[in-house]
Amino acid sequence: MNTTGSQPALTGGRDASGSHLHAPQPHEGVPERRLRPTEVDRAIRAEELMNALVVEDSPQIAERLVELVTVPSRVEVVATAATEDEALAACDRYSIGLAIVDLQLAQGTGFGVIRRLRAASGAHPACIVVLTNHAVPALKVAAFEAGADYFLDKSKDFATIPTLVADLLSGRN
DSSP: OOOSTTSOOOOOEEOTTSOEEOOOOSSSSSOSBOOOOHHHHHHHHSSSOEEEEEEOSOHHHHHHHHHHHOBTTTEEEEEEESSHHHHHHHHHHSOOSEEEEOSBOSSSBHHHHHHHHHHHOTTSOOEEEEEESOOOHHHHHHHHHHTOSEEEEHHHHGGGHHHHHHHHHHTOO
């Protein structure tokens, strides 16, 4: 994983008991990532096709995210949603392995989607990536508390998504 240059290091997390572990952050003190349970790592490393969900109200950004997340024979975007209700319906319809979730939606917020994915994940929890224009510490904390695994700023971290997906698929998370 690239930890230099313009791409941020994805650090921080939770220990085995679920308590937050925070790696030192030079700017804000809130990590970009929390560690997920071992079951997620096993599910991600499996050679099965992973279903992905993109929750984004901008059609142009949603289209670009579909391109960035799709990995032939490994990751397929099975649904996109512009509203919380559409996203929740997709969560009920599909077994989601990866979700890219914006917090501010045309209707509702991404927080309900994060909570639903985290509650429904069972033995194979989804990897939940928040991608937002509102990357402030309070929202990072709230996203992690809701169950997000990563918190990325659209203006700075958009280009890191393919690397993040590759790292998830290879188990280097």
